[in-house]
Amino acid sequence: MAATVTLEPAGRCAWDEPMRITVRGLSPGQPVTLRASLRDEKGALFRARARYQADAGGLLDLARAPALGGSFTGLEPMGLLWALEPEKPLVRLVKRDVQTPFAVELEVLEGHEPDAGRLLGLAVLERDFLRPGMRRVSVRAGRVRGTLFLPPGAGAFPGIIDLFGSGGGLCEYRASLLAGHGFAVLALAYFKFEDLPEYLDDVHLEYFEEAIDFMLQHPKVKGPGVGLLGFSKGGDLCLSMASFLKGITATVLINSCVANTISPLHYKDMFIPSLGSDPGKLVVTESGGLIFLDVWDNPLEELNYQSIIPLERAQGPFLFLVGLDDHNWKSEFYACIASERLQAHGKDRPQIIYYPGTGHCIEPPYFPLCRASVHTVLGQAILHGGEPKAQSRAQVDAWQEIQTFFHKHLNGKKSVPSSKM
Numbered sequence: 107m108a109a110t111v112t113l114e115p116a117g118r119c120a121w122d123e124p125m126r127i128t129v130r131g132l133s134p135g136q137p138v139t140l141r142a143s144l145r146d147e148k149g150a151l152f153r154a155r156a157r158y159q160a161d162a163g164g165l166l167d168l169a170r171a172p173a174l175g176g177s178f179t180g181l182e183p184m185g186l187l188w189a190l191e192p193e194k195p196l197v198r199l200v201k202r203d204v205q206t207p208f209a210v211e212l213e214v215l216e217g218h219e220p221d222a223g224r225l226l227g228l229a230v231l232e233r234d235f236l237r238p239g240m241r242r243v244s245v246r247a248g249r250v251r252g253t254l255f256l257p258p259g260a261g262a263f264p265g266i267i268d269l270f271g272s273g274g275g276l277c278e279y280r281a282s283l284l285a286g287h288g289f290a291v292l293a294l295a296y297f298k299f300e301d302l303p304e305y306l307d308d309v310h311l312e313y314f315e316e317a318i319d320f321m322l323q324h325p326k327v328k329g330p331g332v333g334l335l336g337f338s339k340g341g342d343l344c345l346s347m348a349s350f351l352k353g354i355t356a357t358v359l360i361n362s363c364v365a366n367t368i369s370p371l372h373y374k375d376m377f378i379p380s381l382g383s384d385p386g387k388l389v390v391t392e393s394g395g396l397i398f399l400d401v402w403d404n405p406l407e408e409l410n411y412q413s414i415i416p417l418e419r420a421q422g423p424f425l426f427l428v429g430l431d432d433h434n435w436k437s438e439f440y441a442c443i444a445s446e447r448l449q450a451h452g453k454d455r456p457q458i459i460y461y462p463g464t465g466h467c468i469e470p471p472y473f474p475l476c477r478a479s480v481h482t483v484l485g486q487a488i489l490h491g492g493e494p495k496a497q498s499r500a501q502v503d504a505w506q507e508i509q510t511f512f513h514k515h516l517n518g519k520k521s522v523p524s525s526k527m
């Protein structure tokens with residue numbers, strides 16, 4: 107090997123942290139191919155590749171040199187991460203054990219693929235999910251099941267409860283990364299985990315009320331309220347929590363519905379039925395993937411009013427993050443309904459950010475686009491939508507917007523609602 111791969115920052119760094127990749131020791135103008143590969147905890151292989159040309163001094167700097175082809179083109183310093191694709195279809199890249207890093211192997215090959223030759227350089231990028239000094243605490247308090255992530259230091263820290271969607275289980279990777287930015291974050295499971303219900307048949311808000319109480323009673327969590335972060339089904343649960351429960355200061359919703367979905371919702375003597383659906387409107391693609399976009403009933407139709415979450419009781423402010431190529435929900439439509447209903451009841455207009463070319467699964471930065479995956483409960487392939495380059499930009503922006511929103515509103519400063527396209 108004749109080339110040296112340099113990474114900045116050197117050594118291990120957080121998955122959501124940008125980095126600079128340079129290759130030294132090449133010939134002036136030398137064509138090379140860079141290949142990235144990663145194996146997840148289940149052994150699934152993800153790969154990306156791009157063709158480059160060294161400059162006149164034999165240096166290749168991915169912050170300055172555009173990719174000439176491969177998995178992506180153009181100036182994309184982090185492209186070798188966000189363009190990773192699974193070797194087998196329908197596999198989504200998730201981090202199951204946040205206590206270990208993802209190891210990304212980076213190879214520099216002579217020439218351009220498909221005719222690339224010998225190996226010129228090699229490096230391993232270790233991308234962490236727990237920043238130094240962070241604490242990961244398993245939570246088994248009453249009925250509450252989850253994991254609390256605490257930043258280093260004495261605290262107390264602004265608290266956030268993080269909810270994922272209808273796949274169930276406990277997803278920690280988003281919470282662990284968000285905690286690295288100064289928040290105490292509870293990744294909360296609500297079904298299909300340990301002794302929680304196996305299926306999402308009925309949802310009782312008392313469970314989530316316990317989680318809020320747990321956070322507000324924790325010595326490392328700064329009150330007087332907590333933030334909510336919800337994706338997909340987790341989003342409409344967050345809307346319900348903000349409408350019925352106390353102790354909530356600010357809520358971020360990622361591609362969520364304005365109505366209660368999938369299962370009936372209970373709280374004390376209150377009952378909200380689930381939004382109806384028409385399976386006959388399910389679209390099955392040539393590859394066998396399912397598109398749910400038109401399956402759900404219109405919540406504005408008279409028969410469906412009861413399923414709409416009563417936002418007249420909602421505690422704001424709200425931030426809606428909307429992928430305009432979402433194949434699972436009519437997320438743009440739902441966000442507009444929520445905005446109109448909130449304002450009709452004298453609430454502040456929520457902040458809505460629309461992301462063109464972006465699908466359902468808006469992840470933290472540098473996670474690759476998941477166009478389709480097998481739903482863990484349904485056992486079938488679901489199409490999520492999105493275009494890789496647009497999705498990668500949306501995820502970087504959304505991640506910053508989430509942090510800015512929570513830092514602002516969980517520290518007691520007054521909301522200034524806005525809308526952004």
